[in-house]
Amino acid sequence: MIGATPPTSRELTRSSDRLSFIYIEHSVIHREDSAITATDTNGTVHIPAASLGSLMLGPGTRITHHAMMLLADCGATAVWVGERGVRYYAHGSSLAKTSRLLQAQAGKVSNMRKRLEVAREMYNMRFPEDDVSGLTMQQLRGKEGARVRKIYRAQSERTGVAWNSRKYDPNNFDGSDPVNKALSAANACLYGVVHAVVVSLGCSPGLGFVHTGHSRAFIYDIADLYKADITIPAAFDVVAESSEDIGPRTRRAVRERIKDGKILQRCAQDIQRLLVPQEIDDAEWYADIVSLWGDHGDVIESGQNYGGETA
Structure with a gap:
């Protein structure tokens, strides 16, 4: 070599x-x-x-x-x-040797109480001034929907671009009005960025907390944290300037907003915060160690023959 x-x-x-x-x-x-x-x-x-x-x-x-x-x-x-x-x-392979983030993700998404806690924390990360500690998932969806509509109206007033509602057909990009086309193009860009970070950390793109049943459910969860800061204002700015070449111009606008790389670092930090609030030690993050699972959830050293154990 x-x-x-x-x-x-x-x-x-x-x-x-x-x-x-x-x-x-x-x-x-x-x-x-x-x-x-x-x-x-x-x-x-x-x-x-x-x-x-x-x-x-x-x-x-x-x-x-x-x-x-x-x-x-x-x-x-x-x-x-x-x-x-x-x-x-x-x-390629994940940055992490440990599966701790993946295990935490699977454990929380499989537990109704913990899953709801993560969904609440996602809401708090976007709207920290709201107290959602006692809200159900249905109440969270309603509250989030109201807040997002308010963001759309604010961007419409800021740019002068008319806004009715979020409507799009994933199979017919040109069937939407200009601002909805711009939003679709911008969100697709953001999903790509988030997907790159998620797989780099060794998490599963398919194990979502708010979204579910799709191979990119967790991608949509995490991307929602940044739409108000990145894709929504970018889409309205593009349409306010012109209704021509919506797709390419929107992609360039999103690239300008993320080219400093800060969104990548922020995304990695947010994912770890949601799944494992305490910082993962470097020794664990990169340790190339495989253990065995015990009957009571304990961890047993691998690389040994346990043939002499009794029932």
């Missing part, structure tokens, strides 16, 4: 000190020793693989087998995305 010996788990950079996400497009991705290299017409950039969280591969990228091996050895992941991350296509 070409290059230096990959670092051990103890030599890897702490997750809190890593570059969380790096986006690359129109480049050839390779490796040189323990660094990922990105080469385009302007030259070559070296990225320390052990300091990388997730490599987002945009249009026009090619990546070598050795580069993928190095990412895997360093506990980083590769996610194939559209331009500026606004589409999700596929991903």
Whole structure:
């Protein structure tokens, strides 16, 4: 194998000190020793693989087998995305060795009380001034619907774009009015960004708390946290400027709002806050340890023969 010996788990950079996400497009991705290299017409950039969280591969990228091996050895992941991350296509292994976030997600979505608690927390993250501690799921939906309608009306007044209601046909994009087309295009971009973060953390896109029954249910849950800040104002701004080329212009508008990468970090932090409120220790996050499950939910050391146990 070409290059230096990959670092051990103890030599890897702490997750809190890593570059969380790096986006690359129109480049050839390779490796040189323990660094990922990105080469385009302007030259070559070296990225320390052990300091990388997730490599987002945009249009026009090619990546070598050795580069993928190095990412895997360093506990980083590769996610194939559209331009500026606004589409999700596929991903490599998760950033995390531990399944703690996934287990927490499955445990909470399977428990009615805990599932409702997560749904309430999602509402609180969007509207912290409201007390929803005693509300049922039905009451939450009604309260959220009223607040979202208020946001639409406020954006309509701000931009002068007429607003009636949210109506769209997923099979007929051009059948909607301009602002609804812009909202659909903007939300599709946001779903791609959120999907990239969810799979990077090792969570399941299909285990949603508010949304359910779809392979991207959790994506829709998390994306709803940011629509009021990103997609709704972007859609109204685009239509206020012109009704021509709604789709491409809206995608560019969303990219401008997320290109600084802060939404990626915010999304990762929010997901961990919802599933595991306390911070996951780096030793657990990257520890390559497989355990066995005991009868009473306890964890038993693997790698041993338990053939001598009695019933």
